Amino acid sequence: MKIIVLMKQVPNKDAILRVNKEGTWIEEGDLSFEVNESDGYALEESLRLKEKHGGEVVVCSMGPQRAKTVMKDALARGADRAIHIVGDQLGHLSPFQSASLLADALRGEDPDLIMTGLQSDDYGYAQTGVIIAEILGIPHATIVIEIDASGDQLRVKRELESGWYQWYSMPKKALLTIQSGISQIRYATLKGIMAAKKKEIREIVASTDGLKPSHQRIQRIYLPEKTKQTQFLGDGDAKRGAALLAEKLQTEARVY
Amino acid sequence: MSNGILVFAEHRDGVLNKTSLEAIAAAQSLAGATGQTVNAVLLGSALDGLAQEIASFDLGKVIAAENDKLTSYTPDGYTDGMEQVIRAEDPKYVVMPHTYLVRDFAPKLSARFGKGLVSDCIRARVDNGEITLTRRIFLGKMDADVSATGESPVFVTFQSGAYRGDQAAKGSGARIEKIAVEVGEVRMTPEAPFQEVKQAVDLSKAEIIVAVGRGIKSKDNIVLAEELAKVLGGDLAASRPICDAEWLPIDRQIGSSGQTVAPKLYIALGISGAIQHLVGMKNSGTIVAINKDPEAPIFDIADYGIVGDLFEAVPALTEEIKKRKA
Numbered sequence: 001m002k003i004i005v006l007m008k009q010v011p012n013k014d015a016i017l018r019v020n021k022e023g024t025w026i027e028e029g030d031l032s033f034e035v036n037e038s039d040g041y042a043l044e045e046s047l048r049l050k051e052k053h054g055g056e057v058v059v060c061s062m063g064p065q066r067a068k069t070v071m072k073d074a075l076a077r078g079a080d081r082a083i084h085i086v087g088d089q090l091g092h093l094s095p096f097q098s099a100s101l102l103a104d105a106l107r108g109e110d111p112d113l114i115m116t117g118l119q120s121d122d123y124g125y126a127q128t129g130v131i132i133a134e135i136l137g138i139p140h141a142t143i144v145i146e147i148d149a150s151g152d153q154l155r156v157k158r159e160l161e162s163g164w165y166q167w168y169s170m171p172k173k174a175l176l177t178i179q180s181g182i183s184q185i186r187y188a189t190l191k192g193i194m195a196a197k198k199k200e201i202r203e204i205v206a207s208t209d210g211l212k213p214s215h216q217r218i219q220r221i222y223l224p225e226k227t228k229q230t231q232f233l234g235d236g237d238a239k240r241g242a243a244l245l246a247e248k249l250q251t252e253a254r255v256y
Numbered sequence: 257m258s259n260g261i262l263v264f265a266e267h268r269d270g271v272l273n274k275t276s277l278e279a280i281a282a283a284q285s286l287a288g289a290t291g292q293t294v295n296a297v298l299l300g301s302a303l304d305g306l307a308q309e310i311a312s313f314d315l316g317k318v319i320a321a322e323n324d325k326l327t328s329y330t331p332d333g334y335t336d337g338m339e340q341v342i343r344a345e346d347p348k349y350v351v352m353p354h355t356y357l358v359r360d361f362a363p364k365l366s367a368r369f370g371k372g373l374v375s376d377c378i379r380a381r382v383d384n385g386e387i388t389l390t391r392r393i394f395l396g397k398m399d400a401d402v403s404a405t406g407e408s409p410v411f412v413t414f415q416s417g418a419y420r421g422d423q424a425a426k427g428s429g430a431r432i433e434k435i436a437v438e439v440g441e442v443r444m445t446p447e448a449p450f451q452e453v454k455q456a457v458d459l460s461k462a463e464i465i466v467a468v469g470r471g472i473k474s475k476d477n478i479v480l481a482e483e484l485a486k487v488l489g490g491d492l493a494a495s496r497p498i499c500d501a502e503w504l505p506i507d508r509q510i511g512s513s514g515q516t517v518a519p520k521l522y523i524a525l526g527i528s529g530a531i532q533h534l535v536g537m538k539n540s541g542t543i544v545a546i547n548k549d550p551e552a553p554i555f556d557i558a559d560y561g562i563v564g565d566l567f568e569a570v571p572a573l574t575e576e577i578k579k580r581k582a
Contacts, residue, residue, distance in 0.1 A: 013470075013528070016551060017397055026398070095363065095372035121395050127363035127372050130331075134367040139443040140331065142360045159513055161356050163451055168330075170444040179513075181500030215371040215410070219388065219401040224553060228543075230561045238546075238564030239572045245544065245560055246576035253542040253559065255464065255521040256488055256577065 001055035006116035038117025075196035076188035094214035099131035133175035258408030262347035275353035277421030289382035314427030331361040354413040396553035464490030471526015511536035529554030
């Protein structure tokens, strides 16, 4: 079973974000980056499928050179090789544009399964995976929480809203978007880190020339408007804040 | 020339999804500001009853697109059905609720038109006939104003709660247009939806909830939240990462994939406030957030906030409440 895992590098979850001068995106210069959370789970699930059924796990990421950290980490955890679609501005493509470039890069690989996270933690479009499936003409399932690849068909458990689930069967050549928490993510071992140094990262220089124009343009980004006037307590002193809070909850909010 | 707004009404086995009413309200609001008509589309088989229900809203018409292959939802079936309706109607906008079902098929649908969706919008504004849509990005830390450009249709999905379903305007009975749509090969076979286990904990009736997020750092620290919950007579809950890590069972999870709650008091400890969590608790009476990141989105909806170390604040809060209750 040949599995391709699409992984995106996104700003660190705890990073303090600052809007750039133009007001159109965040200042990326001093940010630290990490792998998109649900993509990490997609990798873990791919590795488990490989352990059960044999085959190969290929990681694919798109972005500037810094995206290599994501791929190296995946190789250290057990992926076999990586494909890096290189370009500085690829992070800002529309979902259809990203999907077009990724589909072009993957076509020659002819994988059995393509897996990725259910959405990215930066733009949060939640579309790229599904569009790739449509471009490649393969079936897909989103928000997958369990995979059974032991039969002739693929059987996947999808998460629905409010604690409901549903199983779907489909042909084995498919694309799945993975929900966070599908399994516990392994750590890279020292042996894995050493082995990763010898594994291939193939670079593809992507051309955005032939892409269809994007149909959405960000005018500006800003901090969300507050819906409530928050009373901040303690002024940085957590203990003092706690004492004030206990008082306010009793006398103002009257909740105890 | 493309015209009008087509709104997708989602149902499961003939029961309308409440976010469909929100989508109708959204479409009506856009229509009012842009001088367009709203038509609704339903996909399924035997849609008569449901079409009647939708026709009571202020709409141009209700298109009931039927095919036996649409009895149960599949992305292949729904994409084929919707594509035909859109090509026939040629709307300027296609408005849908940002549900798990729509997330599953709408990107495939928009790809048939060579584009993506403006997904998960929280509001829309119209200036001189031009629509600006606002999306939440970076897990709720930032908002982005987006203009949709290029050829029609523009595909838009709205987040649950962005519009109020009870504000969908009723009309004098919209025309119902029943059409048979073609559906090609459906490659996936769905089984019946089910609930995992009968939920052991029903948090929807809890008056006080103390919820923990990633900031609690380890399973051993959850006892701090437990003690606070105990002194307040409340229940313990968590955001998704905590249940993913199995530090608390999944029936304690608040948010879009867990329970929706509205207690009198909701205390969020080390929860940043991703959209998926907020939709599950934003209607709580009093919201308290304790978080070290002053820009955590949870503070946008909090009544009281403490910016600082929860490991200092929580034990102090528990002690102080104990004293005051004594």
